[in-house]
Amino acid sequence: xxxxxxxxxxxxxxxxxxxxxxxxxxxxxxxxxxxxxxxxxxxxxxxxxxxxxxxxxxxxxxxxxxxxxxxxxxxxxxxxxxxxxxxxxxxxxxxxxxxxxxxxxxxxxxxxxxxxxxxxxxxxxxxxxxxxxxxxxxxxxxxxxxxxxxxxxxxxxxxxxxxxxxxxxxxxxxxxxxxxxxxxxxxxxxxxxxxxxxxxxxxxxxxxxxxxxxxxxxxxxxxxxxxxxxxxxxxxxxxxxxxxxxxxxxxxxxxxxxxxxxxxxxxxxxxxxxxxxxxxxxxx
Numbered sequence: 001x002x003x004x005x006x007x008x009x010x011x012x013x014x015x016x017x018x019x020x021x022x023x024x025x026x027x028x029x030x031x032x033x034x035x036x037x038x039x040x041x042x043x044x045x046x047x048x049x050x051x052x053x054x055x056x057x058x059x060x061x062x063x064x065x066x067x068x069x070x071x072x073x074x075x076x077x078x079x080x081x082x083x084x085x086x087x088x089x090x091x092x093x094x095x096x097x098x099x100x101x102x103x104x105x106x107x108x109x110x111x112x113x114x115x116x117x118x119x120x121x122x123x124x125x126x127x128x129x130x131x132x133x134x135x136x137x138x139x140x141x142x143x144x145x146x147x148x149x150x151x152x153x154x155x156x157x158x159x160x161x162x163x164x165x166x167x168x169x170x171x172x173x174x175x176x177x178x179x180x181x182x183x184x185x186x187x188x189x190x191x192x193x194x195x196x197x198x199x200x201x202x203x204x205x206x207x208x209x210x211x212x213x214x215x216x217x218x219x220x221x222x223x224x225x226x227x228x229x230x231x232x233x234x235x236x237x238x239x240x241x242x243x244x245x246x247x248x249x250x251x252x253x254x255x256x257x258x259x260x261x262x263x264x265x266x267x268x269x270x271x272x273x274x275x276x277x278x279x280x281x282x283x284x
Contacts, residue, residue: 163201234275
């Protein structure tokens with residue numbers, strides 16, 4: 001694996017005139033495959049999600065300006081590239097994580113990229129209620145079915161409760177005391193128990209509402225950018241304002257936590273994606 005990864009790094013160095021950066025986990029001991037890598041600029045990152053997002057790492061090492069490009073490759077794909085140039089065979093074998101509250105025993109699986117979803121989840125879930133299969137993580141993955149396939153760039157499959165069961169308004173509905181409900185804004189008394197664990201489903205628990213200033217987005221957004229203002233600029237297709245607020249530095253996944261805590265139920269990642277697509281169309 002060390003030789004394959006180093007070979008992939010060497011190939012990437014030939015494809016760009018700029019430096020090749022390697023982001024590493026700063027909280028745990030790193031595998032030798034990363035520490036022994038040569039010809040890369042190594043940077044360690046530590047902290048809570050989304051510290052692992054490449055957009056966050058780029059923002060804190062060398063922020064992107066208009067007209068600049070950064071290409072991103074995950075570690076497993078670097079090894080796949082290196083393996084191809086070493087052997088001449090395009091071997092798409094990789095590891096993916098099977099996770100989520102509905103998985104009986106979370107684990108890693110060795111698969112061929114693009115594997116059929118049923119081969120990954122069949123017999124592995126609790127099946128206590130309707131389940132949602134997600135290619136990717138719970139915050140920014142894609143909803144799939146057992147008859148579909150894992151996404152080419154995804155290294156994780158998540159299974160969560162669908163959240164389509166009726167809830168009695170006095171015990172689990174909107175009039176309940178919320179003793180088993182999570183709320184980032186301290187709406188329910190469960191904030192008094194910070195170590196409490198939850199079995200979250202995919203129910204939005206409400207419809208779209210007015211996009212109001214709450215201060216919640218800033219608490220989970222790790223950029224030196226005003227998230228609320230940037231999202232509104234994207235929604236109104238204000239190109240100049242988007243540029244001034246740092247649209248070139250972000251990706252939709254960087255707003256996943258903002259979308260999770262948003263009390264207005266706005267599809268923030270979709271709005272940012274639309275804003276980026278508009279910038280690409282009009283400014284490049």
